[in-house]
Amino acid sequence: MAHLLGAEALHLEYPTTVVFDSVTIGIDEGDRIGIVGRNGDGKSTLLRLLIGKIEPDAGRVTRRGGVRIGMLDQSDAVDVDVTVAESVVGDRPEYEWAGDPCIRDVIGGLLSDLPWTARVSELSGGQQRRVALATLLVGDWDVLFLDEPTNHLDVEGIAWLAEHLNTRWSKNSGAVAVVTHDRWFLDAVCTATWEVHDRIVEPFEGGYAAYILQRVERDRMAAASEAKRQNLMRKELAWLRRGAPARTSKPKFRIEAATQLIENEPEPRDRVQLTQLATSRLGKDVVDLLDVGVRFGDREVLTDVEWRIAPGERTGILGVNGAGKSTLLKLVAGDLQPTSGRVKRGKTVRVAWLSQQLTELDDLADDRVREVIGRLRSSYVSGGAELTPGQLLERLGFSSAQLSTRIGELSGGQRRRLQLLLILLDEPNVLILDEPTNDLDTDILAAIEDLLDSWPGTLLVVSHDRYLLERVTDQQYAVMNGRLRHLPGGVDEYLRLRHEAERTGGAPATAPATAAAAVASAPGAAVSEAAAAAASAGAPALAGAERRQAEKERSAIERRIAKLGMERERLLAAMAAHDQSDYGGLAELGQAQRAVEAETDEQELAWLELSERLEG
Structure with missing residues (x-):
């Protein structure tokens, strides 16, 4: 692959610190790099050095x-x-930019509202x-440097950006280097990590x-001992390997090595114990929203919402900006009263x-x-261990010297971590x-997730960070059209429902009031590939005998x-107890385990397809 740009023996220092010392790196055609x-x-300084x-x-x-570099x-x-319009397409005539599929895709993906x-x-x-x-994206670049591009994007926007970058160039051309804390995005786009x-x-x-x-x-x-092996990254890896089929069926690392590393690693959360602890602290009643509706003037935000929140429930809430997520949570918190229905709250x-x-x-x-x-x-119990506030701060990335820092002098990330600790x-x-x-950064996010794993209460999360939602919650709901909808298929199901809603939402406005309408009404404009894919993905809803079947x-x-889960656990136990010098026997057990995991992936995908049709 052809070389695009690189750095040789970079050294950069400021009066109080050395940032880089003799750094040599390179970017070639086809590279997709997460930083x-x-x-x-x-991280951001590295991009600024490379672009000049x-x-x-x-x-x-x-x-x-x-070489053309955009940042x-x-x-x-x-x-x-x-x-x-002037910022994105300049003074180019409408027929020119509207005939460019890349520009239409960018406008539809980022500016439709x-x-x-x-x-x-x-x-x-x-x-x-x-x-x-x-x-930036409507330009013609050989290399793109993106510093936190997912900030201010919702789940749909992040999914669109990942798809755009994956299809923007052919496999062995162009290059991307992206700084982001969005771990799902890193896995979806990047083939290398710095x-x-x-x-x-x-x-x-x-x-x-893989990183x-x-x-x-x-x-x-x-590590010098087994204790060193019991670190946070192994717990993170264990969750990754036990995750959704889309993650495990795309191995960028050796499955055997991952299995060996996590064979003694427990599930991130002991759900039974956490539920028991939550029930003892909360009782059986938490918050019940019973046929709740909220109206602001002539605008109905929520309609007939029925949600019974259980002790120990860990739920992620999805929805576009303005859908009513904050209104829903204010009802739960007691900061807002419904205009219809009632909210029942435990004592x-x-x-x-x-x-x-x-x-x-x-x-x-x-x-x-x-x-x-x-x-x-003076103390806090986490994972069965009693920690002092100082130890908690250290776990959340604070150094001992920072304990004497005034709060007004802390960075935004430090203030957010302290805010969570005080809560x-x-x-x-x-x-x-x-x-949240x-x-x-990704290390601090992993530490916070580890802390939340042992938190014995009811957890409700609103976030555009798909990785965090899938990591710390056990189920997801969406606020759509003023109603609360359960998502058995998780974020993927939400994205499918949103695509279907856009496809069936009616014809565009006669006047191009929005960017999306401008694209739709422009001469020569065609349906984007993303919209066509979404349209073809929809399957007719089932009814009658077909539905029962x-x-x-x-x-x-x-x-x-x-049953496959039980078989997998049996094989893992057999591998752990097997004579480690019997390579042939271990290979047979490993092959059987891989076959079980492959069938599990197939069955989970089939379950998702059936669920989509039943929910359609």
Whole structure:
């Protein structure tokens, strides 16, 4: 593959710290690179060095002649004095840009809900960020550098961006380097991972799942004892291997190695124990929404919502912006009363809300971290172990020196971590997390997920981070058309339902009020490939005898999946107890295990297909 650009012996330092020391890396045609690392270690700085926005103190950056590089920087701002249309397509005539499938795809994927003729200055900060991303993506680039591109995108937008980057170039052409904390996105797009840490850039093969395996192997080889092997990354890997078929059927790492590493690793959560603990703290009644409706003036936000929240329930809430997710959670928290129906709340319920805002800490800006946590509990039990607040802070990425830092001097990510810690120390029994992943890196997210695994209460999560939703919740619901809908198929089912809703939502407006309408009404415009795929994916709903037969088949598949799970556990136990020097016997057991996992994947996919038709 042809070389596009690279860096040789890069050295960069600031008065108080060395950022990079003799870093040598390269990007070739076909590379899809995810860049991970702790906040402040230099991920964004690396992109700016490669594109030439920052000059190194030593070393050099080389680029192939004529290579075109586009970058979305976190600090980039669009021209606010132009319209959305002018920002994205400039002064090109309509017939020209509307005939370009790439431009139509970008507009439909990112700007479908924005006023096409509105000035950028009239948009929110998140909408302006989407305009900046669309303006970049309509260009013709050989290399794209994207710094946190999923910020301000919902689940659908993130899925669209992953698909766009996967199909933008042919397999061995173009290149992408992306800094993001969205682990699902890393796995969906990237075939290589760079970890930025300790003044170096360490390369790994594969996406996030493969990177986790290689980190585990690296730590295992460096470990002096079995205790060293019991680290957070192995728990993360265990969840990845036990996850959805879409993740496990796309192995970027050796299944045998992963199985060996996690064979003694328990499930992330002991659901039975957590439910028992939650019931003892909450009783049987938490919050019941009974035929609830909410109306603001002439606008009906929620209609006939029936939701009985159980003790220990861990639920993710999906929905487009403005669908009513925050309204639903305000009903649960007691901050809003319904206009119809009623909300029944248990006597012992104590709700805590981790909001998107950090204003709760403003009154404590002059206090030091040590002083604030010292006013609360002296200990906290997590995973059966008693931890001091200081140990919890260390677990969430704080150093001992930062305990003396004033809260007003903390970064956004540090303030969010402290905000979560203060909530947990206050011991609520119902916890609502509203976009908790903002400003956090992947290691800190894994630490927070590990902490939540042992939290004995009811957990409700609203997030566009698909990985987090699938990792910390056991079920998902969607707020759609004012109603609450259960999603047995998870995020994939939600995306399918949204595609179907868009496909059947009616003809576009006669005047191109939005970007999507402008594309639909433009001369020569065709249906995008994404829309065509969504249309072909829909299957007719079942009824009568056909429906009853499908329900029987689904029940049979569920029983088969349960049996396959038991067989898999038996094989894993047999492998652990088998003579490790009997390579032939181990190989046979491994082959049987792989066959069981393959059949499980097939059965799960069949279950999802039947569920989609039954729910249609």
